[in-house]
Amino acid sequence: MEKTKKYCYGFCLLSSIVINILFSINLYVSGGGGALQWGEKKHETVYRPSLTWSEKAAAEAEAVAAISCSGHGRAYLDSLISYGQTVCECYDCYGGIDCSEFSPDCSADAGGGDPIFLEPFWMQNAEKSAIVVSGWHRMSYRYADYTMMSSEVEKYIRKLHSIVGNAITEDRYLVFGIGSSQLLSAAVYALSSENSSSPSNVVATIPYYPMYETQTSFFNSEDFQFEGDTNSWKLNNATKNNMDVIEFVTSPNNPDGELKTSVLGGKTIYDHAYLWPHFTPIPGPSDHDLMIFTLSKLTGHAGVRFGWAVIKDKDVYEKVSKYIEVADLGISKDTQLRVLKLLKVVVEDDGTQLFKFAYAKMRERWDRLNSVFSKSTRFSIQERHPLHCNFFNKTRLPSPAYAWVKCEREEEDDCGAVLEAGKITSRGGSTYRAKDRYARLSLIKSQDDFDLLLLRLTELVSLENGKIESI
Amino acid sequence: MEKTKKYCYGFCLLSSIVINILFSINLYVSGGGGALQWGEKKHETVYRPSLTWSEKAAAEAEAVAAISCSGHGRAYLDSLISYGQTVCECYDCYGGIDCSEFSPDCSADAGGGDPIFLEPFWMQNAEKSAIVVSGWHRMSYRYADYTMMSSEVEKYIRKLHSIVGNAITEDRYLVFGIGSSQLLSAAVYALSSENSSSPSNVVATIPYYPMYETQTSFFNSEDFQFEGDTNSWKLNNATKNNMDVIEFVTSPNNPDGELKTSVLGGKTIYDHAYLWPHFTPIPGPSDHDLMIFTLSKLTGHAGVRFGWAVIKDKDVYEKVSKYIEVADLGISKDTQLRVLKLLKVVVEDDGTQLFKFAYAKMRERWDRLNSVFSKSTRFSIQERHPLHCNFFNKTRLPSPAYAWVKCEREEEDDCGAVLEAGKITSRGGSTYRAKDRYARLSLIKSQDDFDLLLLRLTELVSLENGKIESI
Known part of the structure; x- marks a missing residue:
């Protein structure tokens, strides 16, 4: 009994000391006023000083970023705050407090040129792309060299x-x-x-x-x-x-x-x-x-x-x-x-990371778009010709930001209206001083927007094929 | 001996356990993945989540803010980096790697309207005024309400x-x-x-x-x-x-x-x-x-x-x-x-904090300015008339951003040139389509700028009085 007790004393003390040492290391590396912290990076370990004045802003930004809005909206630091909660800003066609409600009859908006297709890249590179702006950051009209350009x-x-x-x-x-x-x-x-x-x-x-x-x-x-x-x-x-x-x-x-x-x-x-x-x-x-x-x-x-x-x-x-x-x-x-x-x-x-991501995204969208338009005789899109790309060092097709759609049926000389009837918002050709037989579809908006555009286009084209078949 | 040993075992184990508990609490409150942290505020204790993607940017901002530049310059996140070090941007009339070298013959620049007099307020309110901008913050042209204004x-x-x-x-x-x-x-x-x-x-x-x-x-x-x-x-x-x-x-x-x-x-x-x-x-x-x-x-x-x-x-x-x-x-x-x-x-x-700070600063500058100009017959500045201020709820003098100086000697009809000869850069009256007998002095620049302006003005006015005495 005495032996067991002693054994326990010995073992417990040893393990307690080991635990103490582990905690000490943890405490030392994880911070406390003025101590250094280990920051995590995939392949390296770096020291980071503990934070003072910037910590609150960082915590605010992370808290807002953690609001998911069901993946169909976004909360921002300057979003509306209601009853102490930051309100989700839902993407087009989504609603509800957490943006989870899809409106099935909603039109796909392919009008504007908002380049949201790159948003996921920046979310993946959150750490590298964040900035902290101090309250006194560059209050002057000019930089130190007396210019207004950095x-x-x-x-x-x-x-x-x-x-x-x-x-x-x-x-x-x-x-x-x-x-x-x-x-x-x-x-x-x-x-x-x-x-x-x-x-x-x-x-x-x-x-x-x-x-x-x-x-x-x-x-x-x-x-x-x-x-x-x-x-x-x-x-x-x-x-x-x-x-x-x-x-x-x-x-x-x-x-x-x-x-x-x-x-x-x-x-x-x-x-x-x-x-x-x-x-x-x-x-x-x-x-x-x-x-x-x-x-x-x-x-x-x-x-x-x-x-x-x-x-x-x-x-x-x-x-x-x-x-x-x-x-x-x-x-x-x-x-x-x-x-x-x-x-x-x-x-x-x-530059490989951004451009690979962006090109892969655009190419995928064009592939999907082509597969829909290839089934259509009612609509056509611009021809694309391969060219050698010095950046990627290969010959490839362009993957433009916009599809330039032509309504091929003689009587359909207002292509924007035809698309609108199919629940697709485009920009009519006359916006660009071309004929309204043409319309521009934006391919660079969010994934939700693009997916809905594809759905609506597929519906339109199936309708057309249905019609052809019924003749 | 055995007793001492046992006593030691007992005491050591107990103290070790106590230390363990203390460390555990510390670890719990000071962070580690996903745990909560105590943030320090003067009168309250708040929970803060530990940081992930924003921490690096925050550490960078704090590191740059900690560079003192001898109090006569500033280092910014987008300052030039030389040999891995962020370079101090020295204020006018200061130089050297750490901006500690004053150029004694330097002119006081009271030309521009850079409102740097408020910089210390924002440094004092660093925590409240900092922002973290995520890489994906508001990439769209528009806000959720389709406007371009928040x-x-x-x-x-x-x-x-x-x-x-x-x-x-x-x-x-x-x-x-x-x-x-x-x-x-x-x-x-x-x-x-x-x-x-x-x-x-x-x-x-x-x-x-x-x-x-x-x-x-x-x-x-x-x-x-x-x-x-x-x-x-x-x-x-x-x-x-x-x-x-x-x-x-x-x-x-x-x-x-x-x-x-x-x-x-x-x-x-x-x-x-x-x-x-x-x-x-x-x-x-x-x-x-x-x-x-x-x-x-x-x-x-x-x-x-x-x-x-x-x-x-x-x-x-x-x-x-x-x-x-x-x-x-x-x-x-x-x-x-x-x-x-x-x-x-x-x-x-x-609004009391900012406006009290800012008014106190401007009033102090006007008091110092007046005490110099009151000794001069060569130069005068605009008259100021008291008015009731609804904000401070008292009758007070204005404390304008600029002094509008008049050169009183008939032959001195280019006041900017007279000041320039006294090592003071102003903006001549003709800039404002007035006579060049007038010149504008900026009173809203940094403390260093204002102090040097006061020094140069005092030199000018003493010279004038010296001259009068020597007649």
């Missing part, structure tokens, strides 16, 4: 283009804008002839992104005016010399995804919003005088409102910069901080 | 005005812009007469903020043109009827801090950038058709680029909204998230 962001943009091989940025100037939207307008101002007797003519090739016309008309400057389709303009002004003209070239084109080049060969604004490997093979670096890019269609962050122009000529660069300064006194410093973090993730492993 | 931010702006009592927002529309800058321009577009035979005349009372003229001239619209000083315009156009005119009224005025009202009484844009208790007594709520405010001069966050317009008329509201949409497709969602967090701090305790 030189670190500029560095990463140049690195990105060099990795992707989609644009020459060496010996070029960069200007940041509020999305590409602001830069489109700034570019027209910069290229138009001041103090000329007549305003510069602004043109774009049909079908074109409507913003060019909207902005140019809205700002109603004495220095320029919108003159519509490039080819028509060329035809009507063939005999006139020295006409001052600014040509928009959207490549790949919105809405139809085609790679385009200048028709007139004069002053040109290249809108390269979609010139990324997920949408198009990259045949080589674009090398034009004025090229505009946007974060929106690169990383999917439309809400961030960030774009950039790559400019060859110093005088044009100064005019575009002046526009940004006069319009807004520069771009939000918070935005630039977030852009920097996102770009750091994009360029990791030479 | 309804939560709108709610807090209305609450703020109601607390401060500086503007009526009931039954008014709000529109957000990129700083007030963009809204100034949007307002001119909204108020100008489209399709009129002649452009609207835009005027402002001298001395006026130069942006009004710069923007109006730069955008060179067919719908409006800048026509200079309001009073001159009134004099020259006294006999003409039905002239279409848009009047800018800046109240308190930049540069001289005066509370102003409309001269013409027609279409008016009230620029209320400085209508906050730290700069002026608040005599009562402003109740005009179109009022513009900016975060920059409220919280000091110029770099955030956020402003808002309060608009009575629905048609004008729609035009201003349209402008923001056409120009940029809305305001950054990150910016709006940050604004929300900052406004939540501002409205805490009915």
